[in-house]
Amino acid sequence: MKAAPEAQKRLLDLAELDSVVDRLAHRRRTLPELAEIDELSKRYAKLATNVIESETEAGDLAREQTKAESDVDAVRTRADRDQKRLDSGAVTSARDLSSLQSEINSLQKRQGDLEEIVLEIMERREAADTKVGDLRRQRDEVGAARSAAEDRRDAALVEIDKEAGETQGRRSAVVGDVPADLLALYDKLRAQYGVGAAMLWGGRCQGCKVALSIAEMNRIKAAPHDEVLRCDECRRILVRTPESGL
CATH class of the missing domain: 1.10.287.1700 (Helix Hairpins)
Known part of the structure; x- marks a missing residue:
């Protein structure tokens, strides 16, 4: 799947908002x-x-x-x-x-x-x-x-x-800033794992907190900027940012 880097980064904003929604729902229930x-x-x-x-x-x-x-x-x-x-x-x-x-x-x-x-x-x-x-x-x-x-x-x-x-x-x-196909994937993963997208930060997936191998980091470095990547460990969408350590 392809999506503009800025659209992929908006998934992090979406994940943060969804986290707030989930916390509020949990607070409402408890x-x-x-x-x-x-x-x-x-x-x-x-x-x-x-x-x-x-x-x-x-x-x-x-x-x-x-x-x-x-x-x-x-x-x-x-x-x-x-x-x-x-x-x-x-x-x-x-x-x-x-x-x-x-x-x-x-x-x-x-x-x-x-x-x-x-x-x-x-x-x-x-x-x-x-x-x-x-x-x-x-x-x-x-x-x-x-x-x-x-x-x-x-x-x-x-x-x-x-x-x-x-x-x-x-x-x-x-x-509104996220393409329909990318949003559909995000929503599907969120339903499965609770969080649909996570930042790659310092060579570590912030969704599962697992550090990526050198081979995996090299693969990500070589991937086109508009390619939608997935974490091999938790399968969430892996969003690249300047803090990713690439």
Whole structure:
């Protein structure tokens, strides 16, 4: 393949710009905020699930407390009614009086037992409500941290995309100076090796950093200036410059 020396040298500018594009793409993929957001999202999802579970537990205890208090009220009402009957003097039979007093005593004991149950439920409910509050606070703190990380990520992406756009603009200008066949070869090699062209500097290929043999250097010296050369070691386009040591 033939190409003017100046066109070949433009490949070095193109390779430098492509290197910038690659670095920006790598930076975009590996922003520390991305891993941070992923970790915070996992923590947020777990905490959100824990909040729902704790809210469900607290809700169940609230209903359990309501039922227990209702049972206490029912027993208290019945005991009060029996006590009024006893105090009214309407029951005169000794047997009925004994039975009524026994029922009142039983109801009072039942009321005491139920009130103990209510207190135990209230303590559990208080602990559950405290747990719900703590989990909500943790969830909200993680959510706020994630939002802050997302803001930092978005700001970094705007900066990266701006630089990438400017670099692509400069690249388009350089591409205009490179013949189509040479550009096609460069793009093919770049896809294969990551870098499509490298400078021959001081007798060494700057793509693979391998020093060329004397025979290879002599072959390059003898090659026409417009011949497109390839490095025997890494197969990249080898661009000759005044620093090549020829």
